[in-house]
Amino acid sequence: MRIGILGAGGMADALGTQWARAGHEVMISGRDAATTAHRAARMTETARGAAVRAGNWAEAAEFGEVTMVAVRQAGLGDVLRAAGAALRGKPLIDVANAEGPGGHDPARPIAPMIREHTGAHVVKAFNLCHVDVWRMTPPVFDGRPLAVPLCGDDPAALAAVRALVTDLGCTPVDGGGLERAALLEATATFMIGLWFGGADAQAVLPPLSHAGV
Template structure:
């Protein structure tokens, strides 16, 4: 699969390198050609502009700072229209959390899936990310069946377990989850320990999971 990553930062390099090792063709992109070329070389990827990466990929990944999203998508919009677009960003700060996935859907015209936003970049450098013998679960939210299937594939290629979290209308909950657990981690708490195992969760086994289009 060809993957165009909008961004040339740590997330772009870490995810891009892992997908390149899994056999995908990857292009990373950024404003600074020299920096972008260096990141691409370390990731085993190609380097290009935002517009080139958007056009190169069968899927595009938005991995820029949230404040840069409008400008970056302004350069890449035409190449993203109708394409699977995976949003890995978070906008978390003193102001709280600002939802980004809906904005990306509106600005790109693509089929947006929110995913890969809960973990520090070093987790995505793991090959694979397995903790206590259990592969990392990657929740994702989106509406388009093809974009969802592609996201599942890319999560599995990282050695992770994809977990469908509902439609794109639930992406804001996933973004808020990132803000909450990041706050716990920075306070020194083990955020993973706040939830019981499934068997002790009290969930009814007959309760339906979030619907996923097929």
């Protein structure tokens, strides 16, 4: 599938390289054409020759059958505006987390704001793990493939993102509709707080057999 990525930073690099390696066509985008082209060339090398293209925001939005937005919160509004109408009606993966302590505002979740701005079929995913986890081939811990929750409303968009999760060697998990994306954003903020406090956040949850269901 053709994947247009709004962003050329860590998340674009990690996930875009994996998907290029898996046989998808990938285009990244950034603010400066030369820097973005340099990063795309580096990704092509890491992806063992699977060509990663570089473009501007509008070109990446146009290119993607599926798009992913992976930019800093400070630039999110401007980038979505520059990406323009090409995002409307297409699957769009949102990986964003609020930045910094106190950055998370439960009254203003990011995913529905992206849907409002773009008219895209937004799927929230990949926001719970550090970028280095998305570079692992595959992300498996103690013999268990990483599970990736997805929140979204459009069945075709969810199916496309499920396939991209599987391409990483991960297991997609149904996280409910886009209204539940706010919970994923809050979960990331909570877990990041535990990790930065030195706690093993994974240890706070019991196995399914002891979940009381």
